[in-house]
Amino acid sequence: MTEACGLVTVQRMTGVINVPRIVRIRSHSPSTETVYVRLLLGQTPKQWEEAAEALAVALRAERVGVERVRPQVIALIVQRSEPFTQVIVPPDIPADSDAVSLANVYLGETEHGSDWHAPLIGQHWLIAGATGSGKNSVTWMALRACAPLIRDGLVRLHVINPKGTELNALRPVSYRYAEADKDIVDVMGSFWETMQARKRTLAEQGRRTFEMSRETPLDLLVIDELGAVTGYGDRSLTRGAQAVLPLILSQARALGGSVIGALQEPTKDVIPQRDLFSLRVCLRATSAGHVDMVLGEDMRRRGALADEIPNVPESAGIGFVVKQRSRTPMRVRAAYCDDTDIAELVRVAGWPVSELSRTGQG
Helix, strand or coil, X not given: CCCXXXXXXXXXXXXXXXXXXXXXXXXXXXXXXXXXXXXXXXXXXXXXXXXXXXXXXXXXXXXXXXXXXXXXXXXXXXXXCCXXXXXXXXXXXXXXXXXXXXXXXXXEEECCCCEEEECCCCCEEEEECCCCCXXXXXXXXXXXXXXXXXXXXXXXXXXXXXXXXXXXXXXHHCCEEECCHHHHHHHHHHHHHHHHHHHHXXXXXXXXXXXXXXCCCEEEEEECXXXXXXXXXXXXXXXXXXXXXXXXXXXXXXHCEEEEEEECCCCCCCCCCHHHCCEXXXXXXXXXXXXXXXXXXXXXXXXXXXXXXXXXHHHCCEEEEECCCCCCEEXXXXXXXXXXXXXXXXXXXXXXXXXXXXXXXX
16 A cells, blocks of 8 residues: 555565554544554655655555654554444533633544643634535534623623624624624724723733633634624725734733634635634535645645535534644544534523613614
């Protein structure tokens, strides 16, 4: 197999063929296994990344990803079939705020059969995918984790909902909510003003880091259809958003501000600030080029085949993220929140919000 894929070396003097050695194999499930391989002298992980498609054919696998483990050792993530064949049910919402860790929010499962967690506090999330790919599954899971914190005044939601459909259930529990263009610009501007005020407060207190409390809650800006806000909406809307969003993304993380943005088209024309998002999720994509636009250079070559995810309802919520340490793409699936789960989120998060605090509603 390795010889057919051009992954062997031949000694010039003797003609002896040197074959890479398998160190060990781990089987995570009937669909996915990891093969650890010791590279030959002179080989690089990039050579194996470039041969990933040929290796998948040779192994009769749907996909082969390449992970750099340590010097001279790589791991081949061999996906023989779809690892996600069942809808993932969201866990119960914690009753108490103390039971929630925004540094480790549960979102779903990984292809290795483990839970998929991601930090929310101190991070900005970009969730990209075609229509029907399940982008808001990720958003709803994050918000379910925040529900008791919203109720207790530790998290404030700033919701931008240009379509007026997907996130309209959040209106009763939002600190600020907007659908109309003018209101969207006002909410984003107000969010940035909150961050500036937070910066002054930290400076006056002689503190360098943000600590979540009722006096200084985490301000979470949730933007559905980010492309309509920054790229192809009304000119006054896009100009206003493009003026303030880079400031929010570049400075708010240290000040207790986080952003979750969802969009369909991740081009630079639509979202020039995409590199300022610290966590990026690529669900089913319509173009191979979109994968690297979202996840980073060469991520598709390394196994993030988001453009090959079938366009069927059963694939909603399936996509790829990049492991922070190894910079390797990993297949994941977000849990699915139905209307009952969303209603539970709103019920748990419900708390008395004054009319004055909800100015800017569309």
